Amino acid sequence: MDKHAADLLLINGNAVLPDGVKQVNIAIKDGKILSINEEQDRSAKEIIDIQGNYIFPGAIDVHVHFNEPGQADWEGFETGSYMLAAGGYTTFFDMPLNSVPSTTTSEAYLLKDRLARQKSCLDYYLWGGLVPGNIADLSELADLGAIGFKAFLSDSGNEDFEAVDDSTLLQGMQEIARLNKILALHAESNTITNFLKEKKLANQQFDLDDYLASRPIIAETEAVQRAIYYAEITGCPLHFVHISSWEAIKVINEAKNRGLNITVETCPHYLLFNHEDIKVKGNLAKCAPPIRRKKENEKLIELLIEDQFDIIASDHSPAPFTLKDPNTHNIFSAWGGISGGQFSLLAMIELAKLYSIPFEKIAKWTAKNPANRFSIQKKGIITEGYDADLSIISMNEETIVTPENYFARHKQSIYMDHHFPCRVKKTFLRGRVVYDSQNTQIQIQK
Template sequence: MSHELVIKNGLVILEGGAVHTDVVVDNGKITAIGENLDGSKIVDAKGLVVSPGMVDAHVHITPMGGGYRDQWEGYVTGTASCAKGGVTSFMEMPLNQVPATVDGKTLEEKYSHKDELKVDVGSFGGLVPSNLKGGIQELDEGGVAGYKCFLATCGDRSIDGDFENVDDYSLYEGMKQIAKTGKVLAIHAEDAAITDRLGEIAKAEGKTTLADYVDTRPAFTEVMAIKKAIFMAKQTGCRIHICHVACQEGVDAVIQGRAEGVDVTCETCVHYLYFAKDELDAIGAIVKCSPPIREQAQQDALWKRVESGAISFVTSDHSPCTPDLKDTDNAFDAWGGIPGVQNDVDVMYDEAVQKRGMSLTQFAKITASNPADRYNLDDKGRISVGKDADFVLIKPNAPYTLKAEDLEYRNQISPYIGREIGAQVMQTILRGQTIYSKEAGVTSSFPGKFIEKASKQVAETV
């Protein structure tokens, strides 16, 4: 029997280990895995690692700028960057777009951009103080795969429709409502009162460096917020996920929460595993983010927790802006966010597998299967019969130096520019269709789809 597509001769990462085998694709799905299989189209993966396409569970895109952020990263360039970087699906944050995604109407506005996607997109709905009277339910019924809130200060109050952080009551009431949906609440966990005041004091004292900025957001401010979120989750039964943990103490608080029976997981980001505080000022404001990149000792501790499985998965927290918002010598005035989604896979493969000896099976878990499982993206995250035929083909031990012109971003800025990366993405396949190859570049078509998850209430009545 001849099939539509067969990927041959590659080292394929399966759940039981990496093996040289053939993978068959029909109608966008994996239909067989085995030896000597035939297809009308062949992808020769000799010398390459065939991994499940990455599921980046933390990406900011701005399809709607609302007249304020119209030059920021939209779906066309954002999803092209994903394709080139081996990310076949991602969870999109409910900000920085204007309006933020906080109810049924704003979710539908986001869905209206369905023809601009080169990869598949699952949406977060926001938890904000203003959507506690029906907005959370509208988002659930509209198919969001999860929710997101900020404990740190966020948004611009001069912009109508911008995102807003929660107060304690909104967090408590929102968690109760989200618990009924069965979906996960992802949380940006930093103590707003302390970090805001420390930042004000530092600016008043004339401090300007990135090292100064890091000092205004000490690790304990992460830990306080994480512990509060876990305590609230225990009271409400809400499933939670702690985003971009940047310190070992934060991960340990999550471990303790799980031991106490709370359904809580956490992620860290590629940049926390790659950069350290003492090099930030030499790089510049492009590397400013929140929580901040911390000391080398914290990076080393995070790696240990990734390797142990305490950190469930790794994300980019891709949060691009226009270059002018990074063009300042005062770290406190710069936009806090790092563009990084295009270098998720190659940097992590180099740092985790090639430099630290991580198994290929674990690499696939932290980049694909674990995030897919957490947000119930049932067709994603594994090379397994019946799953979507999403693959990234990686060339090991193939160093290159990243240049600005290599980036598909709308604004070609990145802290990885000029860095030598020891592996390369050679081909990305979404549901059986090549969306990027080293030879041909990124596809001109838009085969991506929004991933809509049925609400628990609707599912129970069907």
Template sequence: MPPSPLAQPDLAGPADFALRGRRVVEGGGMGPAAVHVRDGIIIAVTAYEDVPLATPRIDVGDAVVMPGLVDTHVHINEPGRAEWEGFHTATRAAAAGGVTTLVDMPLNSIPATTNVVALAAKLAAARGRLHVDVGFWGGVVPGNDEQLEPLWDAGVLGFKCFLSPSGVDEFASVDEAELRTALSALARLGAPLLAHAELPEPLARAALAVAELDPRSYAVYLASRPRQAEQQAIELLVRLCRETGARIHVVHLADADALPLLRTARAEGLPVTVETCPHYLHFAAEGIADGATDHKCAPPIREAENRERLWDALGAGDIDLIVTDHSPCPPEMKGLDTGEFLSAWGGIASLQLTLPVTWKGARARGYTPVQMAEWMCAAPARLAGLEGRKGCIAPGCDADFVVWHPEQEFVVDPARLHHRHPVTPYAGATLPGVVAATYLRGRRIYDGGRFPNEGPTGRTLSRHTR
């Protein structure tokens, strides 16, 4: 990647300055502006020329200035499985990709974040290791109903559940009765529930049907996670949302056939939101080779026609946001040596690449950085209850920015990725959108391939603190 063009001052800590450019995304548009920062907070957004002579300024020219990305679907896995991914490596990759805020999923760590003791373990593991700001989701599992309110009071931003096996023993899935009980409690608290929407019965039937087929075949893996599993799960979630009034968020939507269910629910006024992920918007089943287990995720990447309908749904507002579902693991767990999809770990790590991967598809379909900022900054911040603080360039918000060059391109080199195990299906891809610099609360934490600060400066986020 080319070096950053950014000028001094080199901001090692919070300072008063103005960041200005010709393509600043703010107020629902993009154009020349100066963003004024004091003590890590945006205090004003003015005309490009409106900067007092005594104010230090950073002029980024024609680079795009957007709010720092907010990624509300990240599996950091520490404590307990730090050999998969940890706070230091995940947040370093985030900073290099223009992501300034993460929300950590409650599973894959040991213990899972299903009670306040486990949350305390998370906070202890994160201390002093964060390059960006990190909040936490709590978990809904069988039998932890009494832990939901204490977790909410302790500052988690919401809750996550699985409707089918999660892949780890510490985080069991919930059935309809358990889900109803949890949603009734979360409705009283006003907390959102994020749900992995695949029901186990269609998955079990499909697994039997493909059990004797070629485990290296992507078509076989695709058949093992049928569309009906997503659709039936979303039908259940909508029905229980209507019954309880709880806020429901469908994570990593892969099946475009489920979109009519979601449109109907939202037209009814139900509090239902939905996300998708860069890999569903970039890849297509037709292009995934047999044995290419670096592409395995659940739900699976579907066909090109399905991908186009997901893009159309983003443009129409039927899908609210784009987040990574960053879920790395040790390379041997991806089954790269055998190429067997049915036994490989499902997860794609893309924190550092989420902006250029998404921009490549968005640009090709006529979308702009303004829409990118809604999908990848403002909407995730709203989901996590961080609006007015994160995801927006406006007075009162944290001075979190990503400065990037939409016309410049680079080739993905796994050796330059910062998450713990740089296995990626994007290796060798040419992507547009080079991140020049990332700012967290006024500090430049990434600058053209360098991490200029002496140490991590990220903070943990809570519902209760700014």
């Protein structure tokens, strides 16, 4: 290596490469990985000794809700992106529904994109929305750069982002296939969930057990199967978000085996917790689909070990604590969503340690597969020529979640007080430090 050929040299790190963990030095120049080798060449403008810590590829969260414009008091691009950086993430995809206006038109997309460009310390992509009445807008959204489109088969919780009816879903999927894009689906049957919810409300049954019963696994599998039928007709690529049951995965795998273009994600909160764990959290633990009972949780972990999920995403969905109705016992009136995007990679490392899952699989689910599925160039793995998006993780330190080290706008989370057996030390975006555990004021302007 020529003198000063590299801007930065990371030495003595255990890099999580696609084929396993190797102790290497990583040279970085102009934001790209210049070389990966085991030589002790020290010619670089700056050298950082990783001291045997692990180097993961910068994680990519394909499912967050940052709610800007219009509801930055829930979470905005500034707080949300820095929170993810503190969790080892370098890229995120923001969902379309909780901003005002929702991202269902080109005007709304341009407004959100301008704010994200100004405020985010990470790389980002924006989802467009599929709702009744906006099929004609999808082409313009795709031209502007929408990474894909999101639709709900059940109520979204936002009156301005309606669930799709069957006709809108079928026609929208046909158009999305024509645009060579992907449709992300919240797959729960609106008919089933609303029917069961009304029965609970009529009987004044308002607790977390009642909420779980109102959103049974059959509501998920029915919606998944219906969407798959429509995909067979239209050829539309599908990405099923936050799948919570073994039964739904079985239906999805049968479709994959028939050759359908489908990927599936789950979230750390479905893997790390079960219904019995979070009952003490009350309304704070409400999400859709719900966190299920221990038996189902154990099945999901078996599926994880068997490599049946394509992507792990956070579904970070925060809200002011008052919207969780903390002073009532009616879970149906509380906002549904788990705040915790900062902890997805840490949660997966915890599960890897518990169940002897190779770290390269964690990197695949959190970085490689998201990049490949959504055709993000030069990201997702640690290799020469790719962006130097890296997270440095200590396996010899723990993270105890507190309001002080959780960087989301609102600190209430089911992860509060949780002990992770690892710690994010630094996060690099294209070779620049965006998070340093020793200096939590660091951010960069893009």
